[in-house]
Amino acid sequence: MKGPHVRQIQNYACHCLGLKSYFQRPGDGRLHPQIPARDLVWAVVIGHILRVASFLRLEWLAHSPVCAELGLKGPFGDDALAYCTERLDPETTRLALAAALHQAKRNKAFENSRFIGLAVDGTGAGHTHKEPCPLCDPVKDPQGQIHGSLHHFVLISVVGVGLTLPVDVEPYGPGDSEYAAAQRLLRRAAGHLGKRFADYVVGDGEYATAPFLHTSGEVGLPIVARLKENLPLLSAAVRARFDGQPPHAVFQEGDDRVEVWDYDHFDAWETLDWPEVRVLRYHQHKRDGTVVQAEWLTDFPIARLGSLSFYRMAKSRWEIENQGFNDGKNRYGMEHICHHHANSILIVWLLIALALVIERLYRLRYLHRGDHEIRSAMDLFTYLWLNLGSRSPPDTG
Numbered sequence: 001m002k003g004p005h006v007r008q009i010q011n012y013a014c015h016c017l018g019l020k021s022y023f024q025r026p027g028d029g030r031l032h033p034q035i036p037a038r039d040l041v042w043a044v045v046i047g048h049i050l051r052v053a054s055f056l057r058l059e060w061l062a063h064s065p066v067c068a069e070l071g072l073k074g075p076f077g078d079d080a081l082a083y084c085t086e087r088l089d090p091e092t093t094r095l096a097l098a099a100a101l102h103q104a105k106r107n108k109a110f111e112n113s114r115f116i117g118l119a120v121d122g123t124g125a126g127h128t129h130k131e132p133c134p135l136c137d138p139v140k141d142p143q144g145q146i147h148g149s150l151h152h153f154v155l156i157s158v159v160g161v162g163l164t165l166p167v168d169v170e171p172y173g174p175g176d177s178e179y180a181a182a183q184r185l186l187r188r189a190a191g192h193l194g195k196r197f198a199d200y201v202v203g204d205g206e207y208a209t210a211p212f213l214h215t216s217g218e219v220g221l222p223i224v225a226r227l228k229e230n231l232p233l234l235s236a237a238v239r240a241r242f243d244g245q246p247p248h249a250v251f252q253e254g255d256d257r258v259e260v261w262d263y264d265h266f267d268a269w270e271t272l273d274w275p276e277v278r279v280l281r282y283h284q285h286k287r288d289g290t291v292v293q294a295e296w297l298t299d300f301p302i303a304r305l306g307s308l309s310f311y312r313m314a315k316s317r318w319e320i321e322n323q324g325f326n327d328g329k330n331r332y333g334m335e336h337i338c339h340h341h342a343n344s345i346l347i348v349w350l351l352i353a354l355a356l357v358i359e360r361l362y363r364l365r366y367l368h369r370g371d372h373e374i375r376s377a378m379d380l381f382t383y384l385w386l387n388l389g390s391r392s393p394p395d396t397g
């Protein structure tokens, strides 16, 4: 076998990431399974790495001559995938994700990073006009007319370590909220990962509210959150202190010149139980002349975190946007509903998260050790198809 191959990824996942027992027992809830859950779950994972998102196309792959090369014991139909994912226990996959990330940390996948972050953010995916499931959120235009429905979830990802690795997903349907789902998600992910896994939580302005900041404190993690006008008193105090003042420090960060203002004795607002709030303002001067300004708050003491590290933590939030949602949707089929059933949708999101973790660690940490030149996801994807004996990757659109 020359070069990267699907079977090599399967070996890597089972033996280097410790996922062998998970794939053997992925939480199958079927009473009389005909097709082993191992094959169905692996098919969904490797299918997303090969950018074959739909159950029908997975059925086609499982009936193709490369079935065994994909690491599958035998063929199955799309109905078996639907039936099985309706009945899989999501907790088993969540625990497997956390265990794989722990193994990656033990394998020193993050060793060049001083701080490991956990970013949280919500999104909508899987627009449909089908009969609603319990996760369907109606999409309304400004006149209140309904145009199908969307499925919402919050994602939590490891960030700030050179590669973005999803940890867990929490869906929220009508009557629930991103904000409540994010708190459940943070508690569960912190529980699964354990206290000493990560060093901070990072989120956008909607998470800069007392209950979420308190949740982060409860799970023992300092938080970095965007400061926006939803906190008018703090914003006014920040303007009063920083406006018109020369920057406290200036850094060269890549191509950018970054000016920062950093002060840690702002008053907490009345519902926040912090003794005081630290705020960083930055002006990021890009080469093309544009200037990005933003303000972020944290409970990290200045003694433990310098202004430049604070700036980098704030910037690490973009990873969940770029390598989380954008990659997940544009490349890995997160936008697509394989089977319109609430548990099946959740399971597929979790298996996409697992596929991303396996693909990125394999490509950026495992292959990286050799003299391989594969760096981009597109390179790996093309090699995998070539090495399966396919003349060219099938149309994945």
Ligand SMILES: [Zn+2]
Pocket (backbone or CB within 6 Å): 132, 133, 134, 135, 136, 137, 149, 151, 340
């Ligand atoms: Zn639905």
